[in-house]
Amino acid sequence: MTEKQFDLGWGDEEEPEQAADTLTVVDTTRDAQRQQTQAKLIAEQVVAAVEEAKPGLHKIPDPVEPAGEGALTDEEKQRYEECLEGVDLGNAAWFIQGKALDTIATGRLFRDTPHKLEPERTYRTIEEWAPLEKGISVGKCSKLRAGWAIGEVLAARGYNVNPGQVREIVPVKNAYNLNAAVAVYVLVADSYGADQVTAERLRNTVKMLPGDLELDEDEDVDTLAKTIKGVLVEEMQPPVSRAIPPAVTRAVDRTAIKIADALNRPRIPRSEVTLRLMEAFADPEDPTVFNVVLDRMKKAEQDAQKAARKALG
Structure with missing residues (x-):
């Protein structure tokens, strides 16, 4: 039996150049696999982040009975925080919706959407589009568009504001500017407490503003609030008469x-x-x-x- 017949060696040795080519192919494949793995992980992270940012009922815990009468358990605290996020989202949703409607209306982004009732043509106005496409009445659409900027600023300042309150100070924004409207809200909040602001108090404050009121459009909110307060206090004081009673x-x-x-x-x-x-x-x-x-x-x-x-x- 000869070595030729059974060839007990490791086979023919590769030339140096062939071995280098093989290693290069292995490294390239390994790099490609690593990149694919990283890309997959990044994609999964993006999907998770998007899902986390999306509003939805699935994020709100189901109602359950209290764990006890005393302090909240760690699980209950977590459930409480998750529910508070849902409440805050609801409070902010109206002015987010208002901004979206205003952006759609201003840019006429509905202009190539086929009309639901007359498919042969597209929508001409936001007043046509909103009721048919989103079930939002013309009146509500107008109010949301008019008030969203005020709501956004007040929310950024930490106020829990609703559309009914903002509706009362929109006339101030129209007559003066955004800061003036926010200043009226801040004035009422400072006078009564942030949790005691009501649409009625805002409405009464706006009614008390004198018709010849002049406000500097370059002043910030807090300065305007002080100016308006001074004007109202002066308006409430009886006129000083030179005649002695x-x-x-x-x-x-x-x-x-x-x-x-x-x-x-x-x-x-x-x-x-x-x-x-x-x-x-x-x-x-x-x-x-x-x-x-x-x-x-x-x-x-x-x-x-x-x-x-x-x-x-």
């Missing part, structure tokens, strides 16, 4: 008689009383009269603010 005049005369008696004089002219009062008011060493006047003016200011709050509802 008769009751005050009589009281001054009676007091002047007492002073005349104390000084053993027949009478004290009213002009002299006025002069001495002004001197006492301006006396830097004795602020007694000044403090009395200040207290009275503070009270008048507080009464005016109370009246303004009452008018707001």
Whole structure:
């Protein structure tokens, strides 16, 4: 039996160049497989991220009875957080919808969509498109488009705002600008608390704005809120009359008689009383009269603010 017949060796040895080619093919295949694996992982991550961002009932836990009467369990806390996200999504959905409708309307993005009832033509206006394509009435569509920008800004500032509230301050946005409308909301929220803002209070505040109100369009929201508050407080104060009420005049005369008696004089002219009062008011060493006047003016200011709050509802 010869070696030739049974060839117990490893076979013919490859030439160096052939071995290098083989290794290159193996490396290339391995790299391709690695890239495919990475691409698959990235694709799966993208799909998962998109699914996570999508709203849906499947993300909201099913209703179940409490685990107990005490503090929430870890599982209940998680369920609570998931439900809060759903509630927040609902609060934000209306102005997201409004922005989408406004974008569609402004860009006339419906213009090559066949009309549902007249397929031979396309939609001409958002008022045609919204009711037939999305079941949104013309009135609701207009309100959502008018208010979404206000809702977006207020939500960014942390306010939980609804369409009914925003509807009351849209006229301010139309008359002035977006910041002015937001400022009215901020003013009411600061006066009553963010959780006490109502459509009625916003409506009453807007009604109180004077017709000749002037606002600087370059001012920020907080500055505008302070400006509007100052205007409303001033509007609620009674007009200051130069004429002295008769009751005050009589009281001054009676007091002047007492002073005349104390000084053993027949009478004290009213002009002299006025002069001495002004001197006492301006006396830097004795602020007694000044403090009395200040207290009275503070009270008048507080009464005016109370009246303004009452008018707001």
